[in-house]
Amino acid sequence: MATGGATSRSRHITQARSPMSATGSPRRTSPSQWPMSVTAASPRLHPSQQRMLSPVRNSSSPSKPKAGDLSETERLRMAKVVYFIVQMVNVGWNRFGVNYFLANGYTPFQVSRMRSVSLMVKSLCVPVWAAAADIYGKIPTLMAHVVLSACALEYIRLLVQGSAGIEHIIFGRALRSSASAASTVTTALVLDLVAHTSEGFGRQRLFGSIAWGLGCFAVGGVIDVVGLDAGVFYFSYLGCSLYFLLLLQLWTTPHALGSPGKNASDAEDGAAEGGGGGPKKAVSLRAYAAQVCRLLCPRDAASFVQVLVLFNALVFGIAMVLVDSILYIQLEHDFGATRTLSGILNLVGTLSGVPVFWYSKQITKRFGYWRVLLGAQLLMVPRLALHMMVNESNFGLLTPLISVLHGPIFAGVHVTHVELVQLLSSSELQATSQSLLHSSYFILGGSIGNVLWGNLYEGHGASGVYGLGMFVVAANAAFLMLALRVLEIFAGKRAPYSPRGLSLATTTPATKPPGAPGYAGALRELDNPKNGTV
Numbered sequence: 001m002a003t004g005g006a007t008s009r010s011r012h013i014t015q016a017r018s019p020m021s022a023t024g025s026p027r028r029t030s031p032s033q034w035p036m037s038v039t040a041a042s043p044r045l046h047p048s049q050q051r052m053l054s055p056v057r058n059s060s061s062p063s064k065p066k067a068g069d070l071s072e073t074e075r076l077r078m079a080k081v082v083y084f085i086v087q088m089v090n091v092g093w094n095r096f097g098v099n100y101f102l103a104n105g106y107t108p109f110q111v112s113r114m115r116s117v118s119l120m121v122k123s124l125c126v127p128v129w130a131a132a133a134d135i136y137g138k139i140p141t142l143m144a145h146v147v148l149s150a151c152a153l154e155y156i157r158l159l160v161q162g163s164a165g166i167e168h169i170i171f172g173r174a175l176r177s178s179a180s181a182a183s184t185v186t187t188a189l190v191l192d193l194v195a196h197t198s199e200g201f202g203r204q205r206l207f208g209s210i211a212w213g214l215g216c217f218a219v220g221g222v223i224d225v226v227g228l229d230a231g232v233f234y235f236s237y238l239g240c241s242l243y244f245l246l247l248l249q250l251w252t253t254p255h256a257l258g259s260p261g262k263n264a265s266d267a268e269d270g271a272a273e274g275g276g277g278g279p280k281k282a283v284s285l286r287a288y289a290a291q292v293c294r295l296l297c298p299r300d301a302a303s304f305v306q307v308l309v310l311f312n313a314l315v316f317g318i319a320m321v322l323v324d325s326i327l328y329i330q331l332e333h334d335f336g337a338t339r340t341l342s343g344i345l346n347l348v349g350t351l352s353g354v355p356v357f358w359y360s361k362q363i364t365k366r367f368g369y370w371r372v373l374l375g376a377q378l379l380m381v382p383r384l385a386l387h388m389m390v391n392e393s394n395f396g397l398l399t400p401l402i403s404v405l406h407g408p409i410f411a412g413v414h415v416t417h418v419e420l421v422q423l424l425s426s427s428e429l430q431a432t433s434q435s436l437l438h439s440s441y442f443i444l445g446g447s448i449g450n451v452l453w454g455n456l457y458e459g460h461g462a463s464g465v466y467g468l469g470m471f472v473v474a475a476n477a478a479f480l481m482l483a484l485r486v487l488e489i490f491a492g493k494r495a496p497y498s499p500r501g502l503s504l505a506t507t508t509p510a511t512k513p514p515g516a517p518g519y520a521g522a523l524r525e526l527d528n529p530k531n532g533t534v
Contacts, residue, residue, distance in 0.1 A: 070253055072197050076204075078250065079193040083208035085246060086186050089146075089239030091215035092232045093153060093176075095346065098328060099339060100228045101169075104160055108329050112454030115325070117170050119447035122177035123439050129182035130435035138189045138431060139251045143244060145182030150240040152176035157233050184438035188431040191422060201422070202360025202415045209357060209411070213350025220343025231339075292432060306424040306433075308483050310440045313417050315476040316377055317445020318452065322384065322469045323406065325446075326453050327399075330462045335395045345403045353407025360415045369416045370484060376412025379405060380473045384466045417441065 070078065101111050133141040156172040164172075190204050223231035297303060331337035356363065364372055383405045390398050417437055425433035456465045 075193045076197055076199055078246075079190045079204040080207040081246065082186065082190055082193070082243075083204055084211040085239060085243045086183065087208040087211035088215045089236055089243055090183070091212055092219050092235040092239075095216050095328075095342070096219060096223060096228070096232050096339065098325065099223070099332060099342075100160075100232050102329075102332060103228055106166070106169075108333055109454060109458055110166060111329075112325075112450045114166075114170050114173050116447045116451045116454075118173040118177035119443045119450070121174040122181045123443040123447065125178040125181035126184055126435045126439045126443065127432070129185060130432040133182070133185040133188065133431040134429060138185050138192065139247055141182055141185055142189065143247045143251070145179065145185070146240050146244045146247065148179035149176065149183075150237055152179045153233060153236060157229065184435040185431050187418060187434045187438070191430060191434075200361040201418055202357045202411070205411075205415065205418075206354060206357035209350045209353055209407075213347040216346030216350075217340075217343035220339040220341075223339045292429065303424075304487060306421060308480070308487075309417060309420050309424070310436055312373075312476060312480050313437055313441040314445045315472065316380075316413060317441035318449040319380060319469050319473045319476070320410075320441075321446055321449030321453055322465060323387070325450060326457055326462065326465060327387065329457070331395065331399070334462065335392050337395065341396065341399070344400055345406075348400050348403040349406030349410070351407065352404045353411035356408050356411035357415065360411065363412075364416065364419070369420055370480075372412050373416040373420075374477050374480065376409050376416070377473060377477050379409050379412075381470050383409065384470045384473070388463045388466045390462075 098111055098115075101114070102108070106114075129141060129145065152172070152175045156169070156176055159168050159172045191201060194201060194204055219231040219235055222235065328342055331342065367375075383402060386398070386402045386405075390402075418434065421433050421437045422430070453465045453469075456468065
């Protein structure tokens with residue numbers, strides 16, 4: 001039945017693309033002769049599909065970049081610098097904040113409790129910042145985020161120095177989390193910068209990982225030599241200053257997020273995203289809320305796939321707390337490891353992920369998004385098994401060797417998650433979609449993971465939580481494979497928004513037009529020419 005539905009769907013698409021000749025047989029036509037239903041003017045198509053289907057306009061004389069515009073090379077360079085500085089800003093607090101509180105007399109349970117509360121607050125504030133970015137523009141939103149985050153971080157430092165109670169510290173961390181929640185907009189900003197360029201997202205994110213690894217190593221050394229305040233706070237303030245200046249440059253550059261050098265309409269589309277020259281034209285909150293509701297309601301196959309990706313990110317985010325937080329608590333609390341060792345572990349994990357980030361586009365094209373995602377997640381199982389073998393006598397040797405697996409795991413999962421969400425979401429909700437992914441993986445997953453693994457760690461030790469983590473990872477991968485199989489049966493193997501279609505998304509944008517058929521009745525609806533997609 002699936003084959004018949006797909007064949008029928010292909011017949012309708014062919015008929016739509018090729019108007020009938022006088023004899024009644026389909027004939028080939030040029031793109032300019034395509035009917036409105038399949039050209040770029042059609043409102044039923046996603047912008048990425050419109051660009052692919054629209055005829056080349058003035059290809060012999062592309063518009064030249066105006067004075068002050070960023071060229072493709074400059075925008076790619078800027079995207080890399082953005083990710084590099086952002087990770088340098090975050091490395092001091094995100095990696096060594098736990099060490100800072102432990103050194104000031106707080107217990108591992110109190111640290112996990114503070115982190116869980118701050119993550120819960122962040123989960124509430126992420127949609128607000130994302131909405132501001134989609135409505136008013138990404139760059140001004142990020143500029144406000146940088147200033148407020150630095151102020152909140154200084155407030156926490158003053159609270160700890162004044163020996164404030166745990167309730168005050170939790171309140172300070174909640175303020176910091178509410179201010180830093182806009183960091184999820186960075187991904188949407190980078191995706192805008194690399195739009196219409198020859199490089200993908202993975203190569204830009206690679207420089208963030210390089211900055212994270214180098215920053216962890218550098219900050220760890222600064223902390224051991226100078227002190228925690230210098231590494232955790234002052235290093236972060238320096239990064240915030242540089243990031244603000246970079247955003248200010250983007251804000252004052254005309255069409256910084258556009259596509260100079262391509263056709264004029266592309267450049268106009270990029271300028272409308274809020275890049276340079278002023279704020280983005282605001283949309284009504286009612287229209288934005290309606291778009292978000294359509295995004296979150298899985299009434300069609302594309303929405304169902306997106307919700308599936310978010311759920312997978314949530315569960316895997318819970319498991320990743322074991323190697324992002326519990327591992328470092330174990331090293332310091334059980335083994336008395338130095339901060340320099342923590343920096344070395346991050347550096348090793350970063351370097352091992354370089355090939356995956358750099359060749360992510362080729363890897364996903366060769367194996368498909370789902371195989372890359374499942375392979376990277378299942379690699380977590382042997383890693384946790386190896387961590388169960390670490391003890392006080394061999395941690396200095398085994399933990400750096402085990403960290404070699406961190407790069408392929410994180411790079412494979414992160415790139416596939418980000419690009420799948422990008423393909424499945426509309427252009428009007430890019431920041432919101434990426435914020436939902438970030439919230440699922442880092443915030444909700446991190447919050448649940450810190451409470452769960454923190455309590456189990458104190459009661460059963462590290463080996464117990466690593467063993468349970470192996471089961472969680474394996475179950476999550478098994479559920480994803482089962483759900484994809486069910487979706488493939490209902491949606492059809494070659495539907496653009498089906499698992500098989502998304503595996504080919506490097507050449508065929510796997511996005512749904514508005515009003516795509518519900519996944520439960522996909523085969524029946526695809527037989528209707530009015531619901532045909534290209």
